[in-house]
Amino acid sequence: MADTTLMDKLVSLAKRRGFVFQSSEIYGGLGSVWDYGPLGVELKKNLKERWWRSMVHERDDIEGLDAAILMHPRVWEASGHVAGFTDPLIDCKICKNRFRSDDERIKGEPGTPTGQCPVCGNKGSLTEPRLFNLMFKTFMGPVEEAAAQIYLRPETAQGIYVNYLNVQQSSRQKVPFGIAQIGKAFRNEINPGNFIFRTREFEQMEMQFFVKPGEDHTWFEYWRARRMEWLVALGITPAKLRFHQHGPSELAHYAKDAYDIEYEFPFGWKEFEGIHNRGNYDLSKHQEFSGKKLDYLDTVTNERFVPFVVETSIGADRLALVTMMDAYAEEAVEGETRVVLRFNPAIAPIKAGVFPLVKKDGMPEIARKIYDDLRAQMPSFYDESGAIGRRYRRQDEAGTPFGVTVDGQTLTDQTVTVRHRDSMVQERVSADKLAAWLRERLGR
Ligand code: ATP
Numbered sequence: 001m002a003d004t005t006l007m008d009k010l011v012s013l014a015k016r017r018g019f020v021f022q023s024s025e026i027y028g029g030l031g032s033v034w035d036y037g038p039l040g041v042e043l044k045k046n047l048k049e050r051w052w053r054s055m056v057h058e059r060d061d062i063e064g065l066d067a068a069i070l071m072h073p074r075v076w077e078a079s080g081h082v083a084g085f086t087d088p089l090i091d092c093k094i095c096k097n098r099f100r101s102d103d104e105r106i107k108g109e110p111g112t113p114t115g116q117c118p119v120c121g122n123k124g125s126l127t128e129p130r131l132f133n134l135m136f137k138t139f140m141g142p143v144e145e146a147a148a149q150i151y152l153r154p155e156t157a158q159g160i161y162v163n164y165l166n167v168q169q170s171s172r173q174k175v176p177f178g179i180a181q182i183g184k185a186f187r188n189e190i191n192p193g194n195f196i197f198r199t200r201e202f203e204q205m206e207m208q209f210f211v212k213p214g215e216d217h218t219w220f221e222y223w224r225a226r227r228m229e230w231l232v233a234l235g236i237t238p239a240k241l242r243f244h245q246h247g248p249s250e251l252a253h254y255a256k257d258a259y260d261i262e263y264e265f266p267f268g269w270k271e272f273e274g275i276h277n278r279g280n281y282d283l284s285k286h287q288e289f290s291g292k293k294l295d296y297l298d299t300v301t302n303e304r305f306v307p308f309v310v311e312t313s314i315g316a317d318r319l320a321l322v323t324m325m326d327a328y329a330e331e332a333v334e335g336e337t338r339v340v341l342r343f344n345p346a347i348a349p350i351k352a353g354v355f356p357l358v359k360k361d362g363m364p365e366i367a368r369k370i371y372d373d374l375r376a377q378m379p380s381f382y383d384e385s386g387a388i389g390r391r392y393r394r395q396d397e398a399g400t401p402f403g404v405t406v407d408g409q410t411l412t413d414q415t416v417t418v419r420h421r422d423s424m425v426q427e428r429v430s431a432d433k434l435a436a437w438l439r440e441r442l443g444r
């Protein structure tokens with residue numbers, strides 16, 4: 001399969017099967033904003049739950065948090081986002097199109113006769129680069145004046161920093177400890193695109209780990225290894241994953257050290273998770289801007305210090321894209337092309353499809369009964385329309401790991417056929433043991 005077409009195929013599958021739709025589609029769509037359909041919402045929820053379980057439930061040194069999207073505007077001054085979260089942009093004075101200054105399409109000196117605008121074709125119509133802030137602005141209260149201006153958060157991390165002492169004291173954690181959060185973030189991206197890779201509204205799963213200064217490097221290496229392990233355990237092809245260490249020119253103003261975890265997308269190796277050693281930049285800044293002490297008292301050594309922070313930050317949408325892309329396969333089967341999403345069963349939106357082989361001899365009734373039992377235990381799907389092969393294919397495209405068919409033999413020995421999505425191998429399982437059999441294989 002040519003990689004250039006993989007994205008088109010995935011976008012079309014995502015729409016056809018109800019993973020992802022364009023936002024406000026009937027109005028022509030809203031640029032780079034997407035909605036998750038019935039299958040997509042399950043996939044994303046499974047990813048978020050898995051992350052939450054590994055960060056919060058399975059550990060005793062990380063607490064959860066759900067901070068508000070709207071925050072005091074001073075937060076974003078302290079974090080550096082008001083001054084620094086900017087891209088240099090160039091406008092065309094004639095056709096009003098806007099470009100990033102490094103955009104390949106506007107090579108040549110801006111504002112001079114060599115600068116050519118690719119959309120309207122005019123020369124010399126481009127402005128000098130101007131800084132453009134990526135934060136969405138809105139107003140709080142009835143008056144739209146500068147004093148009432150607030151922002152939609154461009155990252156979830158700041159909600160953690162401003163609450164770190166609340167969480168530490170209420171949960172009686174001791175450094176080193178972490179705070180994990182999943183939530184929406186908004187960036188008025190100039191070059192969004194590649195489906196749900198870069199969007200203007202997205203969800204982040206971030207964990208900030210607070211450590212004693214001097215122990216930050218060890219924890220940074222620890223989290224770097226844990227995160228890669230987690231992604232591999234999720235089932236992502238290891239050969240398509242790699243680390244990229246930020247060089248001095250790439251490091252963000254706050255970071256001491258940073259690695260991206262990259263995936264090999266059809267459009268190249270791109271970041272989908274970042275692990276950052278942020279030093280004490282954030283807490284020190286919030287201390288300075290709020291005037292409130294944010295240091296930590298180590299009750300054993302009686303030392304006071306502002307903790308260093310090691311952050312892991314992954315986009316839930318970008319991870320959903322990685323898992324869909326990585327799971328996508330086409331195979332020639334009996335002269336046809338079978339499209340299958342080979343999801344790790346743990347994240348598959350639907351766990352089992354239930355089918356009567358034919359719509360007679362009481363098979364639909366038995367299949368319905370099996371489906372009703374299963375549905376209470378795991379997301380399942382009932383389908384009695386069309387040839388059985390077609391019904392299997394529909395579930396292959398949805399990534400459903402198991403197909404359960406009630407057939408002639410079920411009527412005599414109360415077993416059903418279970419078909420495995422990946423191998424297409426079929427085996428017989430006793431109907432009364434089916435739920436337990438499936439749960440065992442789904443790790444539920
Ligand atoms: P990029 O360079 O791709 O814009 P970034 O370095 O700005 O990303 P971070 O600020 O480190 O990204 O955000 C952490 C994670 O949040 C990213 O690895 C990505 O998974 C996700 N993310 C960031 N921006 C977006 C976006 N516009 N759309 C979807 N996910 C995003």
